[in-house]
Amino acid sequence: MHIAMVSAECAPIAKAGGLGDFVQGLARELARCGERVEVILPAYDSLRLASSDQPRPLGIEFQVPFRGVPIDCRILGLSLDGYECRLIAPRSAQRFFERGRLYGEPDDAERFAFFSRAVADYVSRSESRPDVLHCNDWQTGLIPVLLAERQAADERIPVCYSLHNVGYQGWVEADLLTAVGLDPARLLTPERLADPGDPRRANLMKGGIAAADVVNTVSPRYAWEIQNTEQGMGLQAWFQRHDYKFGGILNGIDETVWNPLTDPLIPVNFGPETLPRKALDRQALRARLGLEEASDRPIIAVVSRLDRQKGVDLIAHGLQYGLASGAQIALLGSAIEPAIAERFAQLKSRLEASPHARLELGYDESLAHLIYAGADLVLIPSLYEPCGLTQLIAMRYGTVPIARRVGGLTDTIQDANYSSAPFESRNGYLFDEPTTEALEGAMDRAIALWRDHPDYFSRLRLNGMQGDYSWRRPAREYRDLYAYARQAQCSRASASSRR
Template sequence: MQIAMVSAECAPIAKAGGLGDFVQGLAHELIKSGEAVEVWLPAYDVLRRELISGLDEMGPRLQVHFGGQQIECRLLRGNVEGIPVLLFDPLSGHRFFGRSCIYGEADDAERFAFFCSAVLAHFAQLERPPDVLHCNDWQTGLLPVLLAEHQGEEAQARTCYTLHNVGYQGKVQPSLLEQVGLDAAALMTPGRLADPHEPGVANLMQGGIRYAGFVNTVSPRYAWEVQSTEQGMGLQSLFQENRHKFGGILNGIDESVWGPEVDAHIPVNFGPGSLPKKAVNRRELRLRLGLQETEKPIFAVVSRLDRQKGIDLIQHAVRYALAEGGQMVLLGSSLDPAITRAFESLKAELGSGPDCHLELGYDEALAHLIYAGADMILIPSLYEPCGLTQLIAMKYGTVPIVRRVGGLADTVFDAHYSDKSFEARNGYVFDDATEDALEGAMSRAIALWRRFPQYFRQLRANGMRGDYSWRKPAQDYLKIYKKLCALSVRAGTG
């Protein structure tokens, strides 16, 4: 099967968050299963081109209709750690992808609308188009719409559309639709792209949901939440209307990258059968961050710092961990200046004492060392479509303390209150987004760590033995792809 994964990110060459890990991990596993996969990606100027082998231009160049112009676009093909990649490089004064960043520009909607138009132009010229186009998030939400309007139902039926975060929907002015050659007047109806809550605004994610052959979120719990709770961010009825083609598939992690047995970033490799070696990594973590060597549990936060992640609860957790005789390590950064200032203030308040280190930035090697050395990791998210942090942490024997939302609820089972067998329990869970609820879970974890260390070790081992790989999710996606292929055949002969 020929599969094109269309995305704004792909680790390790273009990563701003979990989407990059998703594309890399799923592509690797599908290729291992014998499928022909290619990742289609904008040719950002910040791409880590040193990691792309055999990069070369392939012809012919595309002529992309955008904004009343024909914009020439190069296609560059290469390979990233065994994954074929196709890069779309527009030759235009707009410098769509020459901004020294992936996201964060005022014209992001126009940049990714151009990308969708370029993908459409490439698709149209192929003798044998891909069997499946796997689109991701609002940045590619226009692609199923463009395929339906310009290529017909057979092409539209090929699209799988994965939603990694419904909080970002791509709300734009209808004039953007005209820029990519669509009839805005025809599409700006409630049954198509007109946003249900903001009159006169086009919703790109809504368009992708309505037009794609299949739509999914990245965990079953989050699929239920966006249909049934405020986590649908205004699209609850849309998800309910499309439930016949909607579901949730839990993400995996790439164990060749995130596996303590093989991780090149940590001082000593270890696994479920050699858990005592984790202590060496704990000592190295303390040494690197200037923490004292002591009989205290190390709490950690490794997170993007934004409101979704429960930043007020994170700040409270830092203080509570220290007050209860623990150590605290935080690694995180924010695009929001107000949030950055808040954490800078917290760092200044706490200083660089022997039990606390706040690292405001992102350091890949340090993230690996934190997972390997910490005892517990805090994830008090207000909502969490899937979450990779808890999966990685458990693989490294670090016990998660999480709020019962989204993928966190699907993967973390409380040490005391879960209905799972003891061998399946792997962390601590709380429900309310309050300081009291967070403290309750943290205090239970601290008590077990201090009073019953053998049971705490069992929690670590339970988590490490879990299968968080891409093996099962990849098979679930393959089942969807096969259904889409059958749909496109029927649409082509209808």
Template structure:
């Protein structure tokens, strides 16, 4: 089966968050199953091209309609871990030469152009994959363009799947974005098509992807239920109910070639569930790396993008609560929101000289691996969480997650005290209310077990380490989805 993944990200080439890990992990696992996978990406100036093997230009002239003119592009190709990668590079335009992936005022225009360019590449190179798998709002126009413009130009047999990683970003845009890529707003600006349910002046690109795709999924079963039945649907609840026949949730995996403490080259000492005492060496290395004293207290960690979704107010409260409990905390993360960035910069200045807290306001891949390997507990107090990968990674590395019961966190973390699962399947602590009291209750229970019943705490670590969070089962589910849509 020929599967083309279209995304704004793919680790390790271009990664801003979990989407990049998803595309890399699923693509790699599908290739291991014998599928032919191509990943289509913009050619960013920040792309880590040293990770790409045999990079070369394969199509020097790709002509893409843009308003009343055309933009010439080139296409480059390479390979990473057996996965073919194609880069689309618009010539004479700086769309993807901005020193970052997202956060530009013209993001909608940039990714609308990329969406049209992907389909033009498939048409002009006469490549028609069996499955075109699109991701998030940045590629939401591709199913629309396929149906409205390209379906009868040589891509009629192609089937489109659309995965929603975060409904907090839906691509709400004004009509000129549609005209830019050759779409007719008069046909599409209706409630059963692209019209945004919250503002009838705007088109909703994610909504377009949902309406025009053959199958749509979120990245966990719990989140799929939440977006249909609660305010987590962020205005699209009725749309998901309308298209329930082609909608579901598939839990993400983690790439165990990258996230595996038994062979991770980025940590000082490798370890596994049968050699758990070796984790202590990594704990000491983490303290040395961030300048924390060696004391008999647990290390809590936060490895996260810093925004409202991630519960930044609760993270800030946890820092102060854990300081009062004489615990240590290491935070690795950064914020795009200037107000949040300033808030955590002040907090860093307040805590830099403390014996219990270190904030690293950046993203550092090597430090992330060391934090997972060295910390005892990982905090994820998200207001909503489509899937979450850090709780799975933490468990793999013998750290106990403390999470809010939402989305994929609820699907993967089973409370040590209150789960209906047997103890061997319990692996963390869960709280319900996004309040300081709810968070403190979970932290106190986790600390109580660590201090008074270390053997039970050790077993929670081992339970998490032995859980299969790999891409094997999710890849089976996606192959079933692909087979289903090909039969339509």
């Protein structure tokens, strides 16, 4: 099967968060399964490339009309780990993808609307037509709409549309539809792209859901939450309406990158059979961060984007509560929102004198690996969490999660005390309400077990390490989903031909 995955991110060359890891991990595993995989990205000027991995022109050039002006585009190629990457490279005065970063620009909607139109044009004219197109998040939500509007039913490429974060839906003004050659009068209706909260605006994610053949989220629990709770962010009724093509597939992690047995970024490798060696990584983490050697204190870590979704109020409280409870604390994270960035800068300054606290405000890949390897506990107090990779990586490294019972955290963590699962399946601590009291209760239970019952705590570590968090199972489920998308598209084409 020829699968074209379209995304704003793909690790390691273009990564801002979990979406990049998702695309890389799934693409690599699908390629290992014998599928032909093509990842389509913008040609960012900030791509993280080795000198030996420079994109090559493929001799494919075309013009993309945008706001009535034809913009020259070419396709660049790059071979990654078992799959091909195609980069959309426009030559335009707007310099859409020459901003030094992936996101956070005032015209992000314009940039990704252009990208969507360029991708639709590219796959439509490609000599090697994909068997299925896999779009991801709001940045690609216009692609299913463009294909549905411009291709006959029996010519359409089947589309799978994955939702990684419903908190970002792509709310845009109606004129952006005109910019890519769509008709707002036709599409800005309750049955298509009109946003439920403001019908004068288009909702790109809503439109993508309507036009795609199958839709999924990145965990079964999140799929249920966005249909039945406020986590649907205003689209609950829309998800329920499209329930017949809607589901959830839990993410995996890339075990070639996240494996304590082979990880080149940690000083000492270890695994379930050699768990005591983790203590050497804990020692190395303390040395790197300048934490005092303290065998009577667990290390409680946070490795996270610092934004409201991740529960920044609870993160800040949890760090201080952990310190007051006799733990050491370590944070690695960064914030885009100025107020949040300033808040954590102040917290860093306030705690700097403590020999038991270190906050690193930024992102450092090697330090992230060392924190997972050296920490004892990791805080994940998310307000919502579609899947979450932090808990999967942490458990792989024998670091026990303390997390809120939402989304994929619910699907992957069994509480040490309050679970119907057998003890050998329990691997962390969960709390329900997004309150400091609930967080403190879970932290108290975790710290007490670490301090008073070290053998049981080691068992929790081992339970987490022995779980299967690979991409093997998700890749099988996505292959089934792609087959269903192709079947659904054939059924749609057949129904259209009978009219």
